Amino acid sequence: MRLKVFITLKPGVLDPQGQAVTRSLHALGFGEVREVRMGKYLDIELESATRETAQARARSMCDQLLANPVIEDYRFEIEE
Amino acid sequence: MRWGVIVFPGSCDDHDVYDCLKRDMGQNVKLLWHKDELVGSFDCLVLPGGFSYGDYLRCGAMARFSPIMRGVIAFARDGGLVLGTCNGFQILCEAGLLPGALVRNAGLRFVCQQVWLRTEETDTPFTSQLKKGQLLRMPVKHGEGCYYADTATLERLRKNRQVLLRYVDAKGKTSPAANPNGSLDHIAGICNEGRNVFGLMPHPEDACDRLLGSDDGLKIYGSIAAAAARKGAAGASTRAG
Numbered sequence: 434m435r436l437k438v439f440i441t442l443k444p445g446v447l448d449p450q451g452q453a454v455t456r457s458l459h460a461l462g463f464g465e466v467r468e469v470r471m472g473k474y475l476d477i478e479l480e481s482a483t484r485e486t487a488q489a490r491a492r493s494m495c496d497q498l499l500a501n502p503v504i505e506d507y508r509f510e511i512e513e
Numbered sequence: 514m515r516w517g518v519i520v521f522p523g524s525c526d527d528h529d530v531y532d533c534l535k536r537d538m539g540q541n542v543k544l545l546w547h548k549d550e551l552v553g554s555f556d557c558l559v560l561p562g563g564f565s566y567g568d569y570l571r572c573g574a575m576a577r578f579s580p581i582m583r584g585v586i587a588f589a590r591d592g593g594l595v596l597g598t599c600n601g602f603q604i605l606c607e608a609g610l611l612p613g614a615l616v617r618n619a620g621l622r623f624v625c626q627q628v629w630l631r632t633e634e635t636d637t638p639f640t641s642q643l644k645k646g647q648l649l650r651m652p653v654k655h656g657e658g659c660y661y662a663d664t665a666t667l668e669r670l671r672k673n674r675q676v677l678l679r680y681v682d683a684k685g686k687t688s689p690a691a692n693p694n695g696s697l698d699h700i701a702g703i704c705n706e707g708r709n710v711f712g713l714m715p716h717p718e719d720a721c722d723r724l725l726g727s728d729d730g731l732k733i734y735g736s737i738a739a740a741a742a743r744k745g746a747a748g749a750s751t752r753a754g
Contacts, residue, residue, distance in 0.1 A: 447616065447659065448617075499570070504616060
């Protein structure tokens, strides 16, 4: 199974990297860009018996280590 | 007084703290490897600056799970004195011993400079030898030192007077120009509600001699030593483990 985890900054948390990318895109002529928020993507290979187990374990991984609930939100997808 | 300095893979200020305590202050200091369990009796544990685990994932995210951290967390919960500077501050936040988080500097640059700090509270073991409003000169060197907490947490920090140091200019005034990393409310250092855990981004151990530009850092370590001496006189030091 393949676990894809997407970690994003919570709304309100300053994202200077995203702002710098926004400015660069504007400079390149992509004036339609309103805002860029940068996040992290983790591609994880899993050996789980069932989808349900994988989901529960994935949630636990995110809560314990992968995301910091003070500043980040996460979501994940599981592919078989 | 017995100090323990935790050494994580990637710590780089462990010996700065060790030298400051040992050479400049004549203290009893032990370096403690992160893979060991915390054993022995200590009056204060220091989590030093550096780039533990290469700052991978998030600063301090993995150091928080080093074996010794179980003992450090138990020590702090028992009221033991814990100081985290720079990466140590980040680890204490990740471990939940201090509220909030340290994120990328607002200016995106790694900052390496001397800053002015204003003492906001003096009724803690870390600032007891300072005067309210007293200015301190210390260096900062970090890329992710922008303090962030949600509005409710910030409110609680103010109400409980947990902000111990703020970035200011040479006249003691806060301003965007005097804030090196964009920290909310100009926060440079905070303590927990129990006032026994203190984290700050500046480096008191690197301000331990006038040859280095300032010896104001000794006032922080000196406050801790004085607090431990008072506590020692009142009873035995906190046992780790």
